[in-house]
Amino acid sequence: MTLEQMQAELEASLKPSRFRHSLGVSETAVKLSHHFGVDEEKARVAGLLHDCAREFRNEAMVEEAEKRGIAIGEVERSMPLLLHADIGAVRVREIYGVEDPAISQAIARHTVGGAHMTPLDK
Ligand SMILES: [Fe+2]
Known part of the structure; x- marks a missing residue:
């Protein structure tokens, strides 16, 4: 998908x-x-798509996560909204054709972060 198609x-x-x-x-x-030496296009796409799974309501969010085998801990169970990061990380491949694991990881980490975050994650 081109950037224009992703935006649409x-x-x-x-x-x-x-x-x-x-x-x-x-x-x-x-x-x-530009300041942190990160690939500009990866940053552009990760930023654009970071909330691509944000529209699901709580119940659907849990369902979407379960469908994809995403781990749901106690915290996510009580705050399903957090799952939009992990679901989004998968949906960028499913819907937008983004195959770059670095972009998926950055999207997965955009809510609560993670250990050893890369400059792109940050
Ligand atoms: Fe978000």
Whole structure:
């Protein structure tokens, strides 16, 4: 998928304010990539798609995670919203054709972070 196709797909699946937020995060990620020596295109795509699974409601969020074999701990069980990071990390491949594991990892870590985060994750 081209960047334009990704944007169109994302716009169709998010409410307008979240789509605008995603465009802003993408733009900021690109700026930060120059300072921290990160690949600009990876930062652009990770920023754009980081919330691509954010529209599911709590129950659906748990279902979507279970469907993909994503581990649901006690914390996620009580706050299913957190799962949008892990689900998004998988959906970028499923829906947007993003095969780069570094981008998936950055999306997976955009809520609570993780150990040994890469500059792209950050
Ligand atoms: Fe998010």
